[in-house]
Amino acid sequence: MRNYILDIRTATSHFPGIGRYVTNLASALAEQLRPDERLTLLGHPAQIERFVAEQRASVISLLCDDSPFTLQQQWRIPQLLRAQRNTAAVSLYHSPYYLMPYRPGLPTVLTFYDLIPLRFPAYVSRRARMLFRFTAQMALCTARHVIAISEASRRDLLATFSVSPERVTAIPLAAEARFRPQPRAAVEHVLARYSLPAEFLLYVGSNKPHKNLVNLVHAYAALPPTAPLLLIAGPWDARHPDARQAAQQLGVSERVRFLGIVDDKDLPALYSGALAFVFPSRYEGFGLPALEAMACGAPVACSNVSSLPEVVGDAALLFDPNDVRALTEAMQRLIEDAALRQRLRENGLRRAGTFSWRRNASATLDIYRRIAG
Numbered sequence: 001m002r003n004y005i006l007d008i009r010t011a012t013s014h015f016p017g018i019g020r021y022v023t024n025l026a027s028a029l030a031e032q033l034r035p036d037e038r039l040t041l042l043g044h045p046a047q048i049e050r051f052v053a054e055q056r057a058s059v060i061s062l063l064c065d066d067s068p069f070t071l072q073q074q075w076r077i078p079q080l081l082r083a084q085r086n087t088a089a090v091s092l093y094h095s096p097y098y099l100m101p102y103r104p105g106l107p108t109v110l111t112f113y114d115l116i117p118l119r120f121p122a123y124v125s126r127r128a129r130m131l132f133r134f135t136a137q138m139a140l141c142t143a144r145h146v147i148a149i150s151e152a153s154r155r156d157l158l159a160t161f162s163v164s165p166e167r168v169t170a171i172p173l174a175a176e177a178r179f180r181p182q183p184r185a186a187v188e189h190v191l192a193r194y195s196l197p198a199e200f201l202l203y204v205g206s207n208k209p210h211k212n213l214v215n216l217v218h219a220y221a222a223l224p225p226t227a228p229l230l231l232i233a234g235p236w237d238a239r240h241p242d243a244r245q246a247a248q249q250l251g252v253s254e255r256v257r258f259l260g261i262v263d264d265k266d267l268p269a270l271y272s273g274a275l276a277f278v279f280p281s282r283y284e285g286f287g288l289p290a291l292e293a294m295a296c297g298a299p300v301a302c303s304n305v306s307s308l309p310e311v312v313g314d315a316a317l318l319f320d321p322n323d324v325r326a327l328t329e330a331m332q333r334l335i336e337d338a339a340l341r342q343r344l345r346e347n348g349l350r351r352a353g354t355f356s357w358r359r360n361a362s363a364t365l366d367i368y369r370r371i372a373g
Contacts, residue, residue, distance in 0.1 A: 206235050217256060233260070
């Protein structure tokens with residue numbers, strides 16, 4: 001019997017992207033286990049509850065209240081793993097985050113996402129950069145194998161840290177099944193909830209500096225005053241008010257709406273209702289919002305850098321995120337050209353269909369089985 005331990009402590013609102021990754025991976029793994037395989041989920045009781053409720057005999061719980069940010073995880077989790085190993089044939093431990101026990105006592109798989117603290121040093125303190133580099137290197141030294149979420153992320157990782165290429169595999173993410181074109185009634189219901197017009201341009205994501213929202217606002221301000229509303233949805237970090245200030249200074253604050261965090265269940269309808277989805281990020285480990293938008297049938301325009309071209313393929317309008325004029329022209333084309341929007345919509349739906357959590361879990365299981373030997 002093989003027993004794979006997956007750490008799901010990051011399945012919290014503090015880790016929106018990583019949490020989505022680990023919960024989708026856990027569900028997809030459980031569906032593909034062989035009769036001689038078990039999946040143990042290590043995490044808080046509330047995190048594990050949804051999986052226990054599904055009554056999957058192949059899924060076991062291992063309760064742990066320690067946050068990834070606490071020092072005590074360095075000795076408490078290895079103790080839990082040792083106790084588990086003494087009662088079952090434990091094959092490996094999979095950490096989806098670089099803040100992890102660095103001597104877990106088991107062969108370890110690590111998932112790595114991006115190098116934002118090192119790629120954008122101006123927005124991160126020197127102490128934070130040093131801590132990231134040190135803890136990331138510790139995690140990489142601990143791991144027997146590393147999963148990168150895109151080929152671009154894999155290249156960045158190999159170029160920055162001392163890791164053998166054969167130890168790093170790129171396994172792309174996917175949009176959840178709920179991200180699909182929504183019925184018009186569902187779209188209208190969500191538009192009414194947020195008091196939105198029938199036509200709008202949409203961005204979904206944080207306002208962190210690498211997301212490039214200042215350039216997005218400047219590019220939008222260059223459009224005619226009749227352009228549809230620009231809706232910016234996602235968590236707002238008060239340390240980075242530049243985009244909101246730019247909208248005020250450019251006189252477009254009434255046409256640029258900062259919606260804040262949107263209820264997760266409303267996102268498919270929001271994507272489906274958008275005239276176009278615009279994603280001007282300067283750097284992404286993967287770029288899941290662009291894929292979710294395509295899966296919902298939204299025409300997409302996005303940056304031509306980092307992982308985004310490999311995610312969207314030929315199904316999006318690409319632009320240089322540092323060229324404000326190019327971004328304005330991309331939005332203008334999407335607003336004016338209905339045939340282009342329809343072509344991107346069709347291509348986007350096909351492209352999104354090539355990604356799935358089942359494929360992600362299957363590739364992850366291949367790594368597990370190779371390590372379990």
